[in-house]
Amino acid sequence: MSLPRDTRDTLFLLAVIAWVVFMQIGHIPWWCSALTAVVLVWRGALTLRGQPLPGWRWRVGLLAMTLVATWLTHRTLLGRDAGVTLIVVLLALKTLELRARRDAFVVFFLGFFTLLTHFFYSQSLLTAAGILIALLGLLTALVNAHMPVGRPPLAQAARIAAGMAALGAPIMLVAFMLFPRLSPLWGVPSDGMEGRSGLSGKMRVGQIAELVLDDRLAFRVRFDSTAPPQRDLYFRGPVLTDFDGVEWKPLRSAFPPHMELQADLVVTGEPIRYEVTMEPHPQPWVFLLEAADKPPELPGMRAFMTPELQWFTRRPMMEMVRYRAEAYTQFRHGPLEPPLALQDQTALPAGFNPRTLELAQQLRREHGAGPASTPALIRATMERLRTGGYTYTLDPGVYGQHTADEFWFDRREGFCEHIASSFVILMRALDIPARIVTGYQGGELNEIDDYWTVRQRDAHAWAEVWLRGQGWVRVDPTSAVAPGRTGSLERLRAPQGAFASAIGAIDPGTAQRMREVWEAINNGWNQWVLDYTQGKQLDLLKNIGFESPSWIDLAYVLIGVVVLVSLVGAGWTLWERQQHDPWLRLLARSRQRLQGLGLDDSAHLTPRELARWARERLGDTEFAHTLGAWLLRLEAQRYAPHSPDTLATLQAEFRQMTWPKKDTR
Template identity: 60%
Template structure:
């Protein structure tokens, strides 16, 4: 190909074998690295793209590769840039950055088969590193394509001279993956899962969205724009009505004027004794599949009186009914829980500890303080109970022109004043915070509860899906004789927020918007199907824990299985499979002519080199074709084929001992040739 000629499909077909194979390998590497772009430093992604493009240009133009001093300089610069970016050369992020750099730079010294093997192995490592950031079904599918691409490149590198089609190498790679799938399935099911050797590093979920341990007015509105799944629920029996689905998270009691924070943050078994939870009525049993949040709390339907059993975690109930774990949840967990919709908790009579839920910082929200004094001075409320004062505040929300919105604007220093008297609009945390401040200004103990409200049932698999967009904040006020009572002031402003699936929808993408406008039913069905498939992936693959492995052993007869039993079962299966394979090989050899088997191997080998033959072609005919096609380079193969013919048809072939010795020598020679 002429240097500088325009690149086209025909030019690609006419490229030399090395150039064509290099371009294919570079395309596979780019596919493997593409999902990493969102997690790599910008300079690393740009460098990787530039190096791969440079290497592709060198291959197309048949130019020489850069010298070692250029590569050493690039390596030194990238190591320095990695350290400057991550302040270390160790850890996940720095390690992945260096791995990407090494892989791309190695393509610039891709001269021999040995260099190609190094690139293959680095490619496999980079492919696995994608799972540090995401274990979704989409990531798994894209990396499966990357695996097939790398295997195709490996097979192609082992194919003989000539220009064998990539489709042939891809077919072989596909068969390799298919034949290896049963082995991988057995290893997945039975290989002992022993932390920390198995699983994703604990920092793998950095940056995950979700509820926070504190709340500043305006922060939760961002979650309403996040349609990602927070958890999935499977109810046993009929689920509660949607308006009753309050999933409890962090409870916020301390207020500094701008930010709400929890009163209890530490994990302590003594907390559970202080909750004072009393439940009545029929319980609701359900199973939660909780997505990783890197936060140490379990989300349960109010109120869970029994400890949810989470494999690998210890949990305790705080005095405010929040369930806390002994460490952050960094992987998908599944647990069963039992909740009672009818419950009371907290002290039933006035208690000195309630003063902490009345305190307000001085110098904030003076107009709200004045509103509280005005309500208290009203003769109609002189002797009003707490429940009556709560209704007064809710009535103001219903009739005062207040609106529920995702874009309430920026709040200043006096957030409650601005909500009650100026903007009169806000998201759930604006409303809950302003309501609690008003309650405290009237000397009523009150606090904020954050969590999730509602959800939607997936019509495909029957799971209730709770999204980050279902994040919600509501209030609890203390009433004598009743303890802490839930009050959702948002429902007074927008009753549909806790009603039948009326939500403020986040803006959709162009494709989703077009599909929804074309057919809302089809759009909803496709989304439900995709989420059901993702849920199955989470339930059966990502959440396949050691506990499930041990349950499997129980089902096959083990009374008290352990990971040692798993190892024994796996070892026995490997031995039995190996013995079965050896027995099949011996049987197969006894059923076929060993001489004919050698000839078939030679025909397949020649076919890969571009020398086709018919089943009737003799070894002599094949030998002449080899000599005509490959010249002196094929002399050794020519001589071997002629020896194969003499072994069968020569005069000495009638002697059985000589026959066996000759076949053995031919097999040994073939191993060296192939």
């Protein structure tokens, strides 16, 4: 079925807008996606049926409803999230008054602006590919709107749009490389990172187990030399000390600052040097391999270490960041003798886990009490975990008020935070100072690019106990229940849907290989495009001859390039103005050929008159009929409203004609 041009062009534009909005579905409210879909389908139906567009009352009513819904959702009409919601709906509503070319241009530029908003949320390679498709679609619609009357094919407009994009690519590349970066790429004020999962500053039993459902990246690590054994890949995060019976939180000590515990970190051995590319997360934490005695090299930021060896910055890590760091797997930290502040590490709330307290009394009777018995009590607890029928599971069910009692005596199964929490509670019941450390453990080595990939599902909780003469010592009770979790990196997998199961059933090895290749490509994009900082720009200037470049030199170079390109463009424009339009050039070439056949003055003759002359002059020959028909089609291509011929087709036929060598009179 052949649609009228207006109908075809409108449906094509609606399809492009639908693609632009589809990529934003994960970042806009559900009602915004639904309203936009309804408006676009409604507009498409009106176009196909040839019905009039709705009046202004409909548009005003929908706009008012959008403003109210946006306010109720975001509690503001300003900011990133509210602004993106409004711009998406305005783009859809504008199609309801798409009557003239001027309205179409407004839609085009609203579409271009909406494309930019995608980078507020993601700068991944997949996002860039989707935006490139949408950009070519909008350019095609824009070019098509400028094409002459008739029904030029969309393929022709797409070819022109692709050529425009190809011509603009060098300019885009120069601007990307030379435009001074006074902040990170695409850096914008953020409204927060609602909906992004990750480690929290507090822990409720069962919380970390939920992260195993999240397969997104936390960070990537590349070691300068051989990576440590997998059992030593502990990336330290929040340390949790205060326990109210339900939730673990960071320490809020009642002791004065001069009496609080200090880090007292002492490292030995050779440092492990590595580089981390960390995904954005809504906390100021910097995840470092245990243990680091020096701050990481963060671009434009400073990191600080707490007495619990946790590293953090002054602001949330809302953008992807790459940093270098050093770690020592051989270390000790904390006081060697028991200060008063250690009392915070043995506190337990009253009225919780009575059976665990009884278990502590039993262990004391069996192994003794006091500092000398502490190692034996820890070994006995770990042996109980290994041999007591305890299992490591993602879905142990909902724990009640006495979480440690349920783990030790009833359920005997849990995820890492169930095990760590129950272990620390038992240690404190034994008067052994203990606390919970959260972070990430392990990861997967991508053999394509030699990066370790650490995901949210690698989130982990372990324990630290204090021993006289040794300080804080890491004890991972999960390793006693499931040695594969920290040794060979055995991971619990979330239940998969039908689609994921079907893919996994094809060939796990092939699927894993494909995933590694994709992640290596995406990581290369992150390293060389998203992490193209001002430092790399200045290094580029050094390579082309600047001794000590600054951002001012970058500006000068960019201005010079812009001036040069402008001069080249101006020269091209002057040259182009001296040329005729392609149709007139083709007509002039045909006149020149006819002059070689005896036509004296053809400057004033139309294609139809030239065709008549050719038939009269050349007689009843096949060439005369072919040339005459071609000249009539050339005229129709210019002036007929629905010519089936394109200028490119006529140019190709002209080149293929076999012209007589001499006058055939």
